[in-house]
Amino acid sequence: MKKEEAMEKGLSLVDRSTIAMLATYGAGYPDIRAMIKNENDGLKTIWFTTNASSGKVEQIKKNPKACIYFVDFDKRMGLRLIGTIDILQDPESKQRLWREGFERYYPLGVSDPDYSVLCFTALWGNYYHKLANVTFEL
Amino acid sequence: MKKEEAMEKGLSLVDRSTIAMLATYGAGYPDIRAMIKNENDGLKTIWFTTNASSGKVEQIKKNPKACIYFVDFDKRMGLRLIGTIDILQDPESKQRLWREGFERYYPLGVSDPDYSVLCFTALWGNYYHKLANVTFEL
Numbered sequence: 001m002k003k004e005e006a007m008e009k010g011l012s013l014v015d016r017s018t019i020a021m022l023a024t025y026g027a028g029y030p031d032i033r034a035m036i037k038n039e040n041d042g043l044k045t046i047w048f049t050t051n052a053s054s055g056k057v058e059q060i061k062k063n064p065k066a067c068i069y070f071v072d073f074d075k076r077m078g079l080r081l082i083g084t085i086d087i088l089q090d091p092e093s094k095q096r097l098w099r100e101g102f103e104r105y106y107p108l109g110v111s112d113p114d115y116s117v118l119c120f121t122a123l124w125g126n127y128y129h130k131l132a133n134v135t136f137e138l
Numbered sequence: 139m140k141k142e143e144a145m146e147k148g149l150s151l152v153d154r155s156t157i158a159m160l161a162t163y164g165a166g167y168p169d170i171r172a173m174i175k176n177e178n179d180g181l182k183t184i185w186f187t188t189n190a191s192s193g194k195v196e197q198i199k200k201n202p203k204a205c206i207y208f209v210d211f212d213k214r215m216g217l218r219l220i221g222t223i224d225i226l227q228d229p230e231s232k233q234r235l236w237r238e239g240f241e242r243y244y245p246l247g248v249s250d251p252d253y254s255v256l257c258f259t260a261l262w263g264n265y266y267h268k269l270a271n272v273t274f275e276l
Contacts, residue, residue, distance in 0.1 A: 019211050021159055021170055021207065021209075023161040023168035023169070023170045023205070024168060025163075025168060026205070026220070028203065029203045029204070029205055029220045029221075030161035030162060030163060030168045030169075030203065030204060030205045031161070031168075031205055031218070031220075032159055032161045032170060032205045032206075032207035032218060033207070033216070033218065034207075034209050034211065034216055065166065065167045065168065066167070066168060067161070067164070067167055067168045067169055067170045069159065069170040069171070069172075071159075071172050073157050073172065078171070078172055080169070080170060080171065082164070082167045082169075083167075
């Protein structure tokens with residue numbers, strides 16, 4: 001599998017995924033949680049939304065290095081992206097990523113200070129399908 | 139949700155899961171990959187098998203702290219276990235976890251030095267279902 005093919009298939013997996021796993025540096029241990037993938041710009045940038053008061057935001061403030069993982073268990077394929085996360089609170093990003101139903105989590109609406117945007121920027125990725133895997137810079 | 143209920147439902151999720159996500163400390167960044175769950179003893183001990191030559195084994199040798207994550211996307215439930223991993227090469231463990239078809243990955247059979255067992259021991263866990271989540275010691 002060539003890099004171009006790996007990146008193309010990895011992007012196809014990201015585009016059709018609604019969920020991604022996010023790993024951060026926790027309290028002395030790595031930490032994983034599933035996240036709803038809100039938007040992506042190719043493989044380079046992935047946006048999520050979360051509570052500013054959540055444990056993951058605290059972890060990211062201490063160490064922004066992260067791993068995002070997309071997986072299709074049935075097809076035995078997955079994509080790991082390695083990079084850093086910025087915590088955004090600007091009105092434009094918050095408005096752009098706001099979805100119907102979010103008021104359930106953020107009662108004050110789009111300007112709710114507990115509503116935060118996470119912007120992940122990838123440095124490199126690794127795509128695998130069955131026993132083949134390819135690493136590429138981003 | 140009480141601790142007993144969270145642990146019971148978390149165990150049910152582990153018992154019916156064939157795949158788990160494993161996060162380790164990578165080269166300056168957290169690292170995630172999907173793993174086949176080979177065996178578990180309650181929530182305390184989870185066994186996996188892998189290649190001794192794999193990147194994850196190298197990472198675990200440098201830092202055995204890890205997070206294991208079981209997830210059911212459709213039901214919006216997940217279990218995070220935090221603990222440490224021991225790399226086992228003893229014949230008894232290797233024999234016990236050997237499965238039909240492994241010779242595809244380890245041509246020398248159960249004594250193949252590239253065939254390794256990872257034994258994860260949990261210190262604590264966190265089970266969530268929708269918006270409820272409970273943390274417990276193990």
